[in-house]
Amino acid sequence: MPKPVRQERLKERIRTNPFITDEELSLQFGVSIQTVRLDRMELGIPEVRERIKLMAAESQGVAKSLGMDEVIGEVIDLQLDKFGISILEIGKEHVFARTKIARGHHIFAQANSLAVAIIDDEVALTASADIRFIRPVRLGERCVAKAYVRSAPGDKGKAKVELFTYVGDELVFQGHFVIYRSAKHTEEKGAAENADIR
Numbered sequence: 001m002p003k004p005v006r007q008e009r010l011k012e013r014i015r016t017n018p019f020i021t022d023e024e025l026s027l028q029f030g031v032s033i034q035t036v037r038l039d040r041m042e043l044g045i046p047e048v049r050e051r052i053k054l055m056a057a058e059s060q061g062v063a064k065s066l067g068m069d070e071v072i073g074e075v076i077d078l079q080l081d082k083f084g085i086s087i088l089e090i091g092k093e094h095v096f097a098r099t100k101i102a103r104g105h106h107i108f109a110q111a112n113s114l115a116v117a118i119i120d121d122e123v124a125l126t127a128s129a130d131i132r133f134i135r136p137v138r139l140g141e142r143c144v145a146k147a148y149v150r151s152a153p154g155d156k157g158k159a160k161v162e163l164f165t166y167v168g169d170e171l172v173f174q175g176h177f178v179i180y181r182s183a184k185h186t187e188e189k190g191a192a193e194n195a196d197i198r
Contacts (some may be wrong), residue, residue: 080120
């Protein structure tokens, strides 16, 4: 593949998946990791860690229900009462020593804390969770969790959150959470909606 074509495709691949690593790109394009790094440098594209930091800095929301340091993983996008994205790098502290497979409670904790963090309320707690582990996650993999608020307008005091965790393009975990939110938020939202009607 000619260099200009490869670079254009590389740029598009990174645009559609900013979490993709140089190693993954080298496998997809059949070139060395050094070639990918040189292409990125020529195109002015930072490495994956820098891209993640930039996305986190541009994140538009600040969690109200949790401190950002209480969310498991790194939040890179947060739109309160809409959606959020977090990333968890699976390190030695997350896996079983013998199998190098991530302990399930770390994957769940990332998902659960993101589901709570996207709720636009001072008080948000998990009321229930229907979860499914789809495949084991291993040492060195990067879990990207994406959460979406799916509440119906009449859901008083509760929010429904749908969450999907991916490694690359592969779904590894999914959950449906019901998050309790304070009655104060429900009352304030109702008062604001009534004021809009008038």
